[in-house]
Amino acid sequence: MQRDDAISTLNAHEGPWDFVIIGGGATGLGCGIEAAARGYNTLLLEMHDFAKATSSRSTKLVHGGVRYLEQGNVSLVLEALKERGLLQQNAPHLVHNLAFVVPNYDWWEGPYYGIGMKVYDMLAGRQGFGRSKHLNKSETLEHLPTIDPDGLRGGIVYYDGQFDDARLAVNMAQTFVEQGGTALNYMKVTDLKKSDQGVVTGVEAECQETGSQYSIDAKAVINATGIFTDSIRKMDDPNANTTLRPSQGTHLVLDRSFLPGDAAIMIPKTDDGRVLFAIPWNDRVVVGTTDEEVEGPELEPRPMPEEIDFLLEHAGRYLTKDPTVDDVLSVFAGIRPLVTDPGSPSGGDTSEISREHVLHISKNGLVTISGGKWTTYRKMAQDTIDQAATLADLEEQPSVTKNLHIHGWHEHPEQFGTFEQYGSDAPELRQLIRERPELEEQLDERLPIRAVQVIWAVRHEMARTVEDVLSRRTRSLLLDAQAAIDIAPRVAQLMADEKGHDEAWQDQQVDAFREVAEGYVLSPASA
Ligand SMILES: Cc1cc2nc3c(=O)[nH]c(=O)nc-3n(C[C@H](O)[C@H](O)[C@H](O)COP(=O)(O)OP(=O)(O)OC[C@H]3O[C@@H](n4cnc5c(N)ncnc54)[C@H](O)[C@@H]3O)c2cc1C
Numbered sequence: 001m002q003r004d005d006a007i008s009t010l011n012a013h014e015g016p017w018d019f020v021i022i023g024g025g026a027t028g029l030g031c032g033i034e035a036a037a038r039g040y041n042t043l044l045l046e047m048h049d050f051a052k053a054t055s056s057r058s059t060k061l062v063h064g065g066v067r068y069l070e071q072g073n074v075s076l077v078l079e080a081l082k083e084r085g086l087l088q089q090n091a092p093h094l095v096h097n098l099a100f101v102v103p104n105y106d107w108w109e110g111p112y113y114g115i116g117m118k119v120y121d122m123l124a125g126r127q128g129f130g131r132s133k134h135l136n137k138s139e140t141l142e143h144l145p146t147i148d149p150d151g152l153r154g155g156i157v158y159y160d161g162q163f164d165d166a167r168l169a170v171n172m173a174q175t176f177v178e179q180g181g182t183a184l185n186y187m188k189v190t191d192l193k194k195s196d197q198g199v200v201t202g203v204e205a206e207c208q209e210t211g212s213q214y215s216i217d218a219k220a221v222i223n224a225t226g227i228f229t230d231s232i233r234k235m236d237d238p239n240a241n242t243t244l245r246p247s248q249g250t251h252l253v254l255d256r257s258f259l260p261g262d263a264a265i266m267i268p269k270t271d272d273g274r275v276l277f278a279i280p281w282n283d284r285v286v287v288g289t290t291d292e293e294v295e296g297p298e299l300e301p302r303p304m305p306e307e308i309d310f311l312l313e314h315a316g317r318y319l320t321k322d323p324t325v326d327d328v329l330s331v332f333a334g335i336r337p338l339v340t341d342p343g344s345p346s347g348g349d350t351s352e353i354s355r356e357h358v359l360h361i362s363k364n365g366l367v368t369i370s371g372g373k374w375t376t377y378r379k380m381a382q383d384t385i386d387q388a389a390t391l392a393d394l395e396e397q398p399s400v401t402k403n404l405h406i407h408g409w410h411e412h413p414e415q416f417g418t419f420e421q422y423g424s425d426a427p428e429l430r431q432l433i434r435e436r437p438e439l440e441e442q443l444d445e446r447l448p449i450r451a452v453q454v455i456w457a458v459r460h461e462m463a464r465t466v467e468d469v470l471s472r473r474t475r476s477l478l479l480d481a482q483a484a485i486d487i488a489p490r491v492a493q494l495m496a497d498e499k500g501h502d503e504a505w506q507d508q509q510v511d512a513f514r515e516v517a518e519g520y521v522l523s524p525a526s527a
Pocket residue numbers: 022023024025026027028045046047048049050051052053054055056057058059060061062063187188189190224225226227228248249250289333334335336337370371372373374375376
């Protein structure tokens with residue numbers, strides 16, 4: 001997956017593309033794979049990096065959503081559980097089974113949540129990740145050695161999926177390219193092209209690296225821009241109503257000593273009625289999330305002090321060791337793409353808005369897909385391409401993505417140890433180390449990143465900036481933000497050596513990364 005090759009393909013392309021997809025998050029990449037795998041000629045344009053926005057900032061669960069079950073939304077849970085099973089089947093190098101324990105402190109919690117989890121098991125059917133069961137107090141403490149034992153009666157264990165969101169997005173971009181698609185990051189859609197009758201016929205785009213302008217024709221344009229959905233809809237119709245109800249969720253990352261067992265904690269109802277998780281992830285613990293209404297879409301949303309207070313306080317309530325500001329290795333925020341149907345009047349607060357996806361085709365033919373969640377991206381994409389192919393008058397082709405492996409698929413990725421997440425690419429990383437043993441160097445003892453991963457990201461994963469490498473090709477920024485800042489100059493140097501960039505490029509990259517990364521470092525002053 002090379003950006004230069006994609007630019008050449010774009011320049012050489014004659015006539016309209018079958019589809020141009022705007023947005024390189026879970027939804028856009030899913031649509032890209034869905035379309036390319038059916039044989040449609042597809043171009044995907046992402047204005048920043050793949051998964052820069054919401055898709056790298058999730059809780060990292062591939063789940064049915066126990067919470068929606070309580071709300072009685074069985075069809076949503078059923079669909080998500082089906083997709084959960086497919087995702088584990090198609091990307092086993094990135095999706096893992098994880099035990100979640102709901103600790104019970106009140107007498108009624110055991111039976112109440114126990115029944116809910118049994119229903120969850122039943123809905124998952126043969127694609128279940130494991131049977132839920134009641135735990136007594138000592139079994140609960142075995143799974144969660146640091147859960148507060150005071151007043152603990154027992155718990156319920158159930159199973160769900162966990163994944164690396166940004167790495168899945170990158171592997172999805174590679175899958176899309178392998179299926180014949182053309183993917184470009186750092187290519188912003190600035191306007192829509194229209195026929196004399198006002199029908200959408202393509203996009204105007206600007207390369208964010210060179211400033212070059214592109215005028216691109218398409219039989220159908222798909223708007224998969226998540227929290228930016230309304231900005232594209234307003235290019236189609238300046239009077240289009242606002243559908244996004246942005247709600248921010250923040251996560252804290254702590255070291256593993258806060259939750260050393262084999263299971264995650266799930267608190268079904270916090271003071272504000274939210275689900276709270278503490279999840280082991282990449283040898284860290286991720287605690288989240290919150291639900292705060294925010295003004296509008298932000299590519300780099302900043303956590304609010306009250307969110308941090310809420311998370312620290314609630315984590316402290318359930319853990320024997322109370323985390324403080326000084327214990328936070330990284331803090332990250334994301335904005336949920338919660339939308340109302342463009343066809344209906346907007347209203348309601350974010351918790352009332354459907355978590356299901358909304359597919360809308362404007363009178364000018366702009367296809368907009370929004371809402372939903374990471375877990376259900378494939379189904380969202382299937383629905384979208386079914387509709388868009390009809391709109392574009394393309395020959396009907398059946399979906400093949402249920403059984404399509406994501407790039408990196410391997411039957412036994414665990415055999416690759418440090419490079420497990422690279423799946424079938426892992427032997428090639430090892431080969432690179434054999435050729436250049438210095439690439440085995442771990443860049444900092446606080447982080448699991450090795451020099452070879454930087455080279456790999458540049459050569460094969462379309463990483464263009466230091467931030468791409470430290471935030472999304474590796475998760476260094478989330479695992480330890482200060483350590484990531486400290487190794488940025490070394491990463492810039494490795495990238496520059498590989499691509500022939502000069503020192504000015506390195507300095508600019510390090511400065512740009514530091515500016516972003518400082519928002520992930522929680523100093524006492526910012527809390
Ligand atoms: C706090 C939080 C926790 C979550 N946890 C989970 C979870 O555990 N499991 C789960 O299944 N789901 C979870 N979700 C939901 C999930 O993350 C989102 O539903 C999903 O990532 C949305 O993907 P998307 O592609 O629609 O949007 P995005 O990822 O935001 O992608 C849209 C892309 O469009 C690009 N774009 C915008 N304008 C333009 C333009 N003009 N030209 C080109 N590109 C453009 C943006 O740069 C962006 O990359 C969570 C969400 C949040 C906020």
